[in-house]
Amino acid sequence: MAHRLLSASRVNARIAFIFTLSVSCTYLFYNLIIYRSAVMRNQGFEGKQCPPSKSAGGKKLLGKLENCASLEPSSAAQRGSSHLQRNTPAAAGGQWTDMNSRNMSVAQKYGNKKLPTALIVGVKKGGTRAVLEFIRIHPDVRALGTEPHFFDRNYDRGLDWYRGLMPRTLDSQITLEKTPSYFVTREAPRRISRMSHETKLIVVVRNPVTRAISDYTQTLSKKPDIPSFEELAFTNRSLGLVDTSWNAIRIGMYILHLENWLQYFRLSQMHFVSGERLITDPAGEMGRVQDFLGLKRIITDKHFYFNRTKGFPCLKKPESSSQPRCLGKSKGRTHVQIERDTIEQLQEFYRPFNIKFYETVGQDFKWD
Numbered sequence: 001m002a003h004r005l006l007s008a009s010r011v012n013a014r015i016a017f018i019f020t021l022s023v024s025c026t027y028l029f030y031n032l033i034i035y036r037s038a039v040m041r042n043q044g045f046e047g048k049q050c051p052p053s054k055s056a057g058g059k060k061l062l063g064k065l066e067n068c069a070s071l072e073p074s075s076a077a078q079r080g081s082s083h084l085q086r087n088t089p090a091a092a093g094g095q096w097t098d099m100n101s102r103n104m105s106v107a108q109k110y111g112n113k114k115l116p117t118a119l120i121v122g123v124k125k126g127g128t129r130a131v132l133e134f135i136r137i138h139p140d141v142r143a144l145g146t147e148p149h150f151f152d153r154n155y156d157r158g159l160d161w162y163r164g165l166m167p168r169t170l171d172s173q174i175t176l177e178k179t180p181s182y183f184v185t186r187e188a189p190r191r192i193s194r195m196s197h198e199t200k201l202i203v204v205v206r207n208p209v210t211r212a213i214s215d216y217t218q219t220l221s222k223k224p225d226i227p228s229f230e231e232l233a234f235t236n237r238s239l240g241l242v243d244t245s246w247n248a249i250r251i252g253m254y255i256l257h258l259e260n261w262l263q264y265f266r267l268s269q270m271h272f273v274s275g276e277r278l279i280t281d282p283a284g285e286m287g288r289v290q291d292f293l294g295l296k297r298i299i300t301d302k303h304f305y306f307n308r309t310k311g312f313p314c315l316k317k318p319e320s321s322s323q324p325r326c327l328g329k330s331k332g333r334t335h336v337q338i339e340r341d342t343i344e345q346l347q348e349f350y351r352p353f354n355i356k357f358y359e360t361v362g363q364d365f366k367w368d
Ligand SMILES: *[C@@H]1O[C@H](CO)[C@@H](O)[C@H](O)[C@H]1NC(C)=O
Pocket: 058, 059, 062, 096, 099, 100, 103, 139, 140, 172
């Protein structure tokens, strides 16, 4: 009896031993697998992980993105993401173009929308579109392609709405927009100064007589039934009484509008671009714009060529089109013939306003 009991307990001990051994082996085996996969994760895959977008920022990010370039959405796809947002054009040649486009796609993904620190505020038909297209070649400038009309028509929508329209920028980049009607909008200077006292203001001005004619030509192309230029420009032609309530005339009385701006901004915060020199010397004019914005002079002669048939300078390689972008696009419009007398009368009318304007700005625009 005692013998049988002994042998039974020996069998039990053997079973217990085998069981323990197999459990230990399994445990060891699993540990080995877990350890291996942990090693693989740490070594083999690390380089391919992209930084999370929220914590991203600065130079470190730029370095890391090299590794996940293939995971980035193509910049072409991003381009179509918003109709209000257009890329800064990549300009002709040079290494900086590639760097620029990389910075831009980084900015689009990781940058922030900021309120503009510079505005092209006027004037209509002065050459504002050209200045915008030229300045946005600069890698440190990101500009809104459309006119938001915030400080005149859309002010009620609030600054958050306005900021939402802006392209994303890196900290080093300037946000810019242009709306030419701001210059003649009574409330605009006060509203802009409430956004920031430090806003930089660019005004593109041009001989007010040619500006008025260009303005009228544009309106005529949309509404062919309007009265003649002369009928609109004068209240009494024989007396030489100019109708200063007509917008095409009023806009060109630059000094009156400028005085309103100078109640809110220092003259040093304003930069005046000559619409005439923009045609004869675009690089020189854009050089001064870059200086004013505190930018390195990157836009130079190399970016422009002169189209002799057109009689206007063109940008060599604007972004998002194979066509060169030229000043004076509307030149093809049938030009209204304005009598020499009318032009002289209007020159006379504007002269005192012009002279006061030159004196205030400290620049002779040579319109007289
Ligand atoms: C791109 O960004 C880097 C880092 O912010 C900067 O050093 C570099 O100058 C930028 N390149 C251009 C062309 O702006």
